[in-house]
Amino acid sequence: MNPAELLSQPLALQNGEVIPNRFAKSAMSETLGTMDNRVTRDLPRLYGTWADGGIGLSITGNVMIDRRHIGEPGNVVLEDERDLDLLREWARAGSRNGCQLWMQLNHPGKQSPKMLNKTPVSPSAVPFRKELQAMFATPRALKVSEIEDIIQRFARSAAIAEKAGFSGVQIHGAHGYLVSQFLSPHHNVREDEWGGSPENRMRFVVEMYKAIRAATGEQFSVGIKLNSADFQRGGFTEEESLGVIETLADLGIDLVEISGGNYENPAMAKGAKGANGAKASTVAREAYFLEFAEKVRKRVNVPLMVTGGFRTESGMAEAVASGATDLVGLARPLAVEPDFPKRILAGQTFTSSVKPIRTGIRVIDDMALMEVSWYTRQLGRMGKGKAPKKHDRGVLSLMEVLAVMTSRGVRTRLRAGE
Template sequence: MTKPNPKATLASPLTLACGISIPNRIAKSAMSEQLADRHGSPTTDLQQLYAAWARGGAGLLITGNVMIDHCAFVEPRNVVLDSAEFLQANKLWAQAAKANGSKIIMQINHPGRVAVLPLLKKPIGPSAVGLDLPAMNIIRIPRAMTEAEIYEQINRFAQTARLAIEAGFDGVQVHAAHGYLLSQFLSPLANVRTDKWGGSPENRRCMLIETVQAVRAAIGKEKILSVKLNSADFQKGGLSQEESIDIALALEAEGIDLLEISGGNYESPAQLGYAPDRSAQRDAYFIDYATALRKQSKLPLMLTGGLRDVDFMNHIVANGTVDLVGLARPFAVQPDLAKQLLAGKSVLKPAKIPAIGYKPVDAYLQLAWHASQFRRISSGQQPKEIKGLVRTLIAFGPRMGFNILTQD
């Protein structure tokens, strides 16, 4: 167990095992910006958004989804980095994010069965099991991957990681949470395979472990290798907290530099505060998991989800429960949030975002509302509250439709 360090605060630097030092303990966690061009190249808007967050004082910036395969998108206008074609644009993105001393790592991902695009192509997944959501369990049933395809995607994770380092990023984060491909392999609900990639907990984590090994070989020991992992899927029969802790310990044995703790997926979006049996007012959605894991592990931990009180953040850093605090949505309304936290000010009371009471749709409305703020920040404007369901849909819906139809 990591020893408490009463002198550690949010302002303290953190040196990871790879040797890279993060200037403070505040991280901007990943949010899907949807600010690439139609081909998947980072845009000037994306550069300007990250430059604003860097000026805001965050020690670590983690990008939103960067796709490892141009044939599978989480959302339209995601960045794609599967070849050197857009390397120069990615270099400019990294430079903008690092201009004020922040470190930046690229979150690399494959959507698996939840791919939005291509619309007319059957998505892939560990098994032919669709999402337990209306229509999605009929019209988007994935095709079970062959072993050759599993190795192809492992190699793609490694290729994107190598290119990210070439572009000047300080490392990568392998996304194994929120119901995307690697998270699907970990889930007993999504992965019902009977070969070496499914069945037992050890087999279900095999793709993640082999991906981490391939990525480490691609980036070397002197760059940050992070993994984002669900503390649980918050679904009956899904990934449990007990099994997730075993996965975290296996990742520690592989020598990763940082584990980001999250939770939930499209069917149960706990990462947005919609977990069952949990008070929506509670600070730090996944603190119980972090506390339990810390008793068994010295792995540097980053906790994301629901953190709002600055005194609580300083407390969990000082007592050694976590090493970094991650915040996402608050950065969409307070680009200088890190400076505010370092000055001892808690996160502002969140804006009221429209909701209809159905979790998957409410999660989409969250995405739409915050994406509209990204566009304002990237154009040099201040974030501005969008009031009402209709205005939120108008601000994002037509753009999403256009982006889907025109994505290359």
């Protein structure tokens, strides 16, 4: 089959739901909520753009489950039904043309900047490495009662998402956020039933998954985004990741998205080898995490989504044809060319215009801050009904991003009464 034929094949999940093609929009943090973390009409407009562009599965940016703990200014928080009408509008727009729309649920844990949260929480009171401590405070270790409350918050948010018309949720278990912190022996040094052995460290996400299942219907999809590894000394390993996937597959999870890294080593933005650059074999196959996906395939039979690195229709088709992944996970290419899946399905050739962003400022480039922030700005343009820009302007783009982030941070603090 040619790429258009192969990528147009539907994917049936074990709960009976069907994703109409093999293109999946991976979560990107839109920061299009209000300063008090409410839903805005920019979100339906943005997700309608992607649904009209031919995507088969669209996963929202990280919707937070606790207003006291957010990752960025402008995050949407879903604690209750106060925004149910706008949530329904978001779900309808993002589900056009048969697209499946899933809400990603998240808690940042200690990855909440000081400008937003001076007392973040985590499994253990383990600080960030020295160069990041100016941005992130040392967290407080969670009490058992707080852990149990967070689990129920995830379940409650999932139930509201289902009521609003979303077809599923994705647990954000990657990139160093709270679920990832529990899984990592570097961040989780607890000595109770929530830490220590790999089985204890995965208890948090297992209980969360069970609670979400109990709170939602049988055909409501539940997936997870999981690190293949942290790429950090003493952190979450590939073998531990395989163990988590096996456990969740046995429990009936509908989809596993594979990514990697965290704020201290953002492999998700810079390639599977992190700061050392991607391997030649990774460059040739485009996707960063296909080799790990092949290891997963040998252990479990669960639908897989691999995200990171795809740039051409031939690379996407080859990844699916190889059997390493069922869905092609896409992020930055969709931030600048939201209709390219439709073009590929119509038989056009495609090469993404995405390229690494370099400011020349080492700390900015090493943390891949612009790799996230500049593309987030393009989501904002689409949310306003404008066309995204395809190319950044280096330091000028950095200044624009920093000005917006500073303004939002100040307004968030003022609203919180600090």
